[in-house]
Amino acid sequence: IGLALAGRAGARMTDVFGAPTSRNTLLRLIASLPDPPVTAPRVVGVDEYAQCKGRIYGTVLVDVETRRPIDLLPDREADTLAAWLSERPGIEIVCRDRAPFFAEGATRGAPQATQIADRWHLWHNLGEAAEKCVYRHRGCLHPAPAPPDEPPEEPEPAASSPWPTGHRFAERTRAKHSTFHALLKAGHSKRSVARQLGMTLNTILRFSRAATPEELFTGQWQSRATKLDAYKPYLDLRWQEGCTNAWKLWEEIREQGYPDGYGNVRNYLSRTLRGKPQPVGPRPPSARAVTRWLLTHPDALVESHRIQLKAVLANCPELDVLAKHVRTFAHMVTDLQGDLLPEWIKSARAATGLPSLSRFAHHLERDLDAVVAGLSQPWNSGVVEAHVNRIKMLKRQMFGRAGCELLRKRVLLA
Template identity: 90%
Template sequence: MNEVRPQLDELLFSSVEGVSVESVKVTGTIVRVEARTTAMRAACPGCGCWSGRIHGSYLRIPRDLPAAGKFVVVSLRVRRFVCAEDSCPRKTFAEQVAGLTRRFGRRTERLRSALVSVGLALAGRAGARMTDVFGSPVSRNTLLRLITSLPDPPIATPRVVGVDEYAQRKGRIYGTVLVDVETRRPIDLLPDREADTLAAWLAERPGIEIVCRDRAPFYAEGATRGAPQALQVADRWHLWHNLGEAAEKCVYRHRGCLRPVPAPPDEPQEQEEAEPTASSPWPTGHRFAERTRAKHATIHALLTAGHSKRSAARQLGMTLNTILRFSRATTPEELFTGQWQSRATKLDAYKPYLDQRWQEGCTNAWKLWEEIKEQGYPDGYGNVRNYVSRSLRGKPQPVGPRPPSARAVTRW
């Protein structure tokens, strides 16, 4: 043990003055180093006066960096001195070893610096896993506390400062963030977004030449009062955002102009396709229309096969009056007359406009409802949705290349 003591003394405390290693004990996975301070006097942290009068001593046991995979614990005996200055509020004070200990510290400065470096590089959880690897395990909260205890780095007065808001609680509590635009680093956080707070912050920094802000009136007032010498400009993000919104609204209003006019179809084909639609108030594919057509075909098939009307009613589970009504109709379309589809509705006056907009390429039922609502349509969205899904979905749209969307043009 005596042979390795000078080597450990030189290895562990070669850069620390005023410390003498007395013994080194290795027990299992722990290396215990017993040391004591050798300085003759110390400076009072309260008044700065030097004192050599010893009041007593006690043990401090800070942890050090691991060695050869073993935990290193330093049993350091430090002294408490009596302050010789009568006006000093401190009567006694404990000596601190520069580069080794600090007040209330449970780790040596070397271990503390290593943990701070890990925390700055990897933050909480990942840093805690890394400390387990090199043999100095700490929790993620410990790493975060070490980082927050570091003093703020000195920041020079920026020449171009960016001002914007941030949400502490969205919709309720907002603050102000200030960024050095040239270095792209945040400088400070203000607790609110009031003009007085910003003006006071800018007034303390007369070297600011340009204030890059959004278009909020309170930021404009604060920048004018706090930095009258600075040039105020709009930041790049808000310029692009406002330009994009204006472009999207403009393109959406004139999107119909981008669609080419389709070539008119042949007249005979159009008449042939229009005849079955004009004869039936229900379009093909409507569930009530299809059900009525199926019943009509079944009843007429039974009657043609020689069954009586009463027999058809028994087989199909229908009343005799229903069988009579279906038997009198030569086509299913005759049964549709007088149904609820032929009744006048509040949407009838707007159906020509809806058909026109459908042909222009607007297939969004919600957008169509908003447009006719501005024209005075009193009902809700459901009726427009039903009309679009039942009556307009089957109608062909103009033939031709689909124009680019408003957002696509905005991105261009």
């Protein structure tokens, strides 16, 4: 009961069985149990688990052949893993992800073992790099505009008045200007007009010198220079592309160096761009959707997605090159053709316009032997990921209050 339900829940269950026991007694019984006998492992899987997410992490080790957990380490340091491996010289294969501390620990603790990088993590990292490449070329996701049948009409010249019509300040100033000059023509003096209209003498003088209301314009409606000016062409372009989310546009220009906050972008969109027409037609696919299509087997795509992907690749040579690299890597993963990886890395690093793919290939070179082994041998870390998920369940069952020793006992014995 203690191994299955731990303290409080186990104590409630013992009451049901008619053998009441306190939660502390159950925990003491669990702690007193000896570790299960474990044969010397040959293939070991290594991964991290969160003791306290974001703060404290440990290491779980699994016998991949028997699919049983072997041990839980209190941290994920390379020294701890190296010491554990060095006590078991019979280990021949270490399955791991590409975390540097696991790579270093396995190299120092089991130099005789072959390290295998997990294929799922490789495919996941490729997907992240592909999404960044697609987002970089998101302008190509819009279909090319069809040529117009007739030449477009010449736009009408803009109004000469610097004041927008219909604005309350502009209309009020025009009305005051008209009233002022009407009173002057009726024979009233400027001081008299000032008293009647409640205006200062300086304002009356300005009105008298202005033949038209537009001459009173002193800069209130001029576009003052702001930090957003340098990014307005980009915002206009993205608006025409169909992106109307102010927060997303603010994040995009912030990555380009825009120093101010979100409110200025929102105000510019609502006051300036909100009334501008957007291109008519179907909404273009998102970068994430195109990435999902690239990572999906062509035979598994529905017809509409296949047509959209074909149009996107035809519109962007860089994304077409990316698609070829993704398919080649997929064949290496599914057919275990790790010997083709060095040539793939060389080709990916030479691809122009795809910096994220080039960085991914560069990172593969740092762990080349393990990646080639992962793409050549059938071993993987799937069973380790299953036990990490089981550890999460046990932690939730104990409300996250289990220490490393109690959690280790339950993982190894339950």
